[in-house]
Amino acid sequence: MSKEVRVRFAPSPTGYLHIGGARTALFNYLYARKHKGTFILRIEDTDRSRSTDEFIDAIIDGMKWLNLSHDEGPFRQTDRTDIYNKYAMDMLEKGKAYYCYCEPDELEMRRKEAIKHGKPPKYDGRCRDIKTPPIGIKPTIRFKMPEHGQTVVDDLIKGSVDFDNSVLDDFIIMRSDGSPTYNFVVVCDDIDMGITHIIRGDDHLNNTPKQMQIYKAFGKAAPAFAHLPMILGSDKTRLSKRHGATSVLAYKDMGYLPEALLNYLVRLGWSFGDQEVFSIEELTEKFSLASVGKSSAVFNPEKLLWLNSEYIKNSDPARLVSYVKPFLLSMKIVDETYVFDEGWLTQAIATLQERSRTLLELSNSLRYYIADTVEIDEKAGKKFINQETKPFLTAVADKLKCVESFCAKEIEGVFLSLMSEHNVALGKIAQPVRVAITGNTVSPGIYEVLDIVGKEKSLKRLKSAIESISNTAL
RNA sequence: GGUCCCAUCGUCUAGCGGUCCAGGACAUAGCCCUCUCAAGGCUAAGACACGGGUUCGAUUCCCGUUGGGACUACCA
Numbered sequence: 001m002s003k004e005v006r007v008r009f010a011p012s013p014t015g016y017l018h019i020g021g022a023r024t025a026l027f028n029y030l031y032a033r034k035h036k037g038t039f040i041l042r043i044e045d046t047d048r049s050r051s052t053d054e055f056i057d058a059i060i061d062g063m064k065w066l067n068l069s070h071d072e073g074p075f076r077q078t079d080r081t082d083i084y085n086k087y088a089m090d091m092l093e094k095g096k097a098y099y100c101y102c103e104p105d106e107l108e109m110r111r112k113e114a115i116k117h118g119k120p121p122k123y124d125g126r127c128r129d130i131k132t133p134p135i136g137i138k139p140t141i142r143f144k145m146p147e148h149g150q151t152v153v154d155d156l157i158k159g160s161v162d163f164d165n166s167v168l169d170d171f172i173i174m175r176s177d178g179s180p181t182y183n184f185v186v187v188c189d190d191i192d193m194g195i196t197h198i199i200r201g202d203d204h205l206n207n208t209p210k211q212m213q214i215y216k217a218f219g220k221a222a223p224a225f226a227h228l229p230m231i232l233g234s235d236k237t238r239l240s241k242r243h244g245a246t247s248v249l250a251y252k253d254m255g256y257l258p259e260a261l262l263n264y265l266v267r268l269g270w271s272f273g274d275q276e277v278f279s280i281e282e283l284t285e286k287f288s289l290a291s292v293g294k295s296s297a298v299f300n301p302e303k304l305l306w307l308n309s310e311y312i313k314n315s316d317p318a319r320l321v322s323y324v325k326p327f328l329l330s331m332k333i334v335d336e337t338y339v340f341d342e343g344w345l346t347q348a349i350a351t352l353q354e355r356s357r358t359l360l361e362l363s364n365s366l367r368y369y370i371a372d373t374v375e376i377d378e379k380a381g382k383k384f385i386n387q388e389t390k391p392f393l394t395a396v397a398d399k400l401k402c403v404e405s406f407c408a409k410e411i412e413g414v415f416l417s418l419m420s421e422h423n424v425a426l427g428k429i430a431q432p433v434r435v436a437i438t439g440n441t442v443s444p445g446i447y448e449v450l451d452i453v454g455k456e457k458s459l460k461r462l463k464s465a466i467e468s469i470s471n472t473a474l
Numbered sequence: 475g476g477u478c479c480c481a482u483c484g485u486c487u488a489g490c491g492g493u494c495c496a497g498g499a500c501a502u503a504g505c506c507c508u509c510u511c512a513a514g515g516c517u518a519a520g521a522c523a524c525g526g527g528u529u530c531g532a533u534u535c536c537c538g539u540u541g542g543g544a545c546u547a548c549c550a
Contacts, residue, residue: 012550047549104548111547120476121546140548158479167477167546175548182550206478206545229480229543236542264486267499271487274498293487296543300485303500313513355512415509430509442511 005037006196009063009070010186012044013055016247017062019299020201020231020239023265027228027292028199029068030266033284040193041073046185048078062248066258067280075193077185084180087188087218088141088173096217097173099139100127122169141174143184143214151209156226156289158202163209171210183207187214195223199289202227226289229269229296239299255327255358257315260308268297277310309357317350318342320362324349327363333370348452351444365443369452374439374461376468381435389432390469392422396433397462406455408447415447436465 009025011017017025032039041063045051060074077084091097102123111121128144146165153161173184180188190198205227215222233243240246251261263278270292272278278286312320321342328334348369349362356362368374376385385393399414400406418429430446437458443449450458 010550014550044550050549100548107548115475118475122476161478163478169546172548177548179548181548186550201544202479203544204550207550209478227479232543234485238543267486269486274488276486276499295480297487298485300500303486306500309513352512354514357512426509428509434510440510444511446509 003196005032005035006040006194007032007037007199008040008042008073008190008193008195009068010042010044010189010200011059012047012050013052013059014047014050015055016249017059018239018246018248019265021059022062022066022068022248022261023231023268024200024228025063025068026066026262026265027226027270027287027289029070030283030287031197031199031289032071034287037196038071039069040075040195041070042075042077042189042193043073044077044182044185046077046180046182048179051078058247058249065249065252066262072193075189077180077189080189081179083192084174084185084188085178088180088184091143091173091217092141094217095144097141097143098128099130099133100142100170100172101130101134101137101139102127103137120167122167123171125170128170138176140172140176142170143173143210143217145170145210145213151212153205153208153212153225155205155208156197156224157229157292158205158227158294161205161208165209165213168210168213173214183210184214187211187218190223191215191218191220197224197226199226199228202229226292228292229294231268232296232298234298234300236298243299255360255362256304256308257311257323257359260311261304263311264304264307268299269293277307305357312356312359312362313354315353317346317353320349320353320359321345323359324363324366327359328366328370331360331363331367333363333367344452351448351452355444368438368440368443369449372457373464374437376435376439376465377441380439380441381468384432384435384441385465385469387469389428390466392418392424392429393432393436393462393466393469395422396429397459397466400450400455400462401459403455406451408445408451411447411450432465433462437461 007028009021009028011021011025029039031037041060043056043059045056056074056076063070088097107123110124114121123142127142133139145168149165151163151165151168153163155161171183172181174180189195208225208227212222231239233239235243248261252258259280262280262283266278266283266287267276270287272286272291321340324345325340329336348366352362352365356365395418396414399418400411403410403414415426415429419426422429431441434443434446434449435441437443437446437449437453453461
């Protein structure tokens, strides 16, 4: 039996949790759950100038919303500096690293020079065997990279990838201020935390041989690697702010369900035959790295929207109630004093589910159920609230007034009898009523709408529509 | 520039040498259903980047070309 699976998601808090990061987190999460392993959250904040606590919170909030719960952490690298110091000293003692006294601007100059001459801008290793260190310079520590041979990454997704060690350079592992750099900490932490599988974006593939050399220098076996293809924007460049919302929480605000986003994300790169819709339980069972593709994927908001509508349509309306409430508040459809009638709201939502693609759309439609009065759209009013439709509106109002149990079934009876009395199609009567009740030409079935709006409000709205006709006629 | 990765409909993808004049999904168009809008049903259009091999046979294997992407920092 192989040892316990331990994976980690290691974002750097230099921004919000974005779409790409969320997918990486998801794949790690699924892999851990599938193998009954451990999912660790680690915050890579060694870049002190760009990392903020605000972003750390945003990342954690994002993961919470998506329900990607971690088993250990969150660990912060800035809390672990003594560990890295110890590891760095170990490197130095083993002769696998050395102090470098070259200064940043001087390095920068040499790099530019090298590029100008068409040479690889690689550190030349001039401090490797320095005898007399210059005085007054705080040194960095560089890793002594083997100059010959090959490093091969046996990637679970990309296959075997070879790198000549000669193209790898003596990169800095400790800055002159004593803080460690990414390619070093990542290895220290992964060793320290017993990580068995590194699942991350393939933008890290080129870093992998460097990291593998660090493992080797420590005398440790490297974990398994799985490099996920990137997610690109519609112009096939790396996904960024230019492509609209990239923060996962922005999708929350736009009325997406977390499981819809997750379902969308998992299908970017991973597939299971022709299946498109997966519950999270299904995913933890069916997910496998073997069926992750190699090529990058373009983020397609249209398909996400479709999936979201699928999830809304198939949700238990009672569950949607709690999702919808914050929207009703923020959209000012209700205020803080409003008392929710859960049963009624559930019924109202049930009529709107299959015609709402987002919770935002759904909440917006709820407006005409909840409000005291509606404002009639000008165009709709002109077309359906006029002298010609007035008799129907009046007749509907009169009949509805007499309905004792005001329910869809009874209301249907009213419309049916009116249809035969006036010998007209339902549309002739329903459309004007719809406009009078909802203010617009689009809504669920008219019987349900009247039922949910209720007798009192319905009659009031009909009356006000009829009156508006009389007024314009004058 | 160097190194590395990638390449099937507009997009996400199935395909792991014959089952493919390439299947599904989103989007698009048309029709049906219908009190409006949706939902649903049916149909249409739409792809193996190119060139060489290997093979009896390539979407599938190999090599180039082209195109895209990543990395190349005292960022992660």
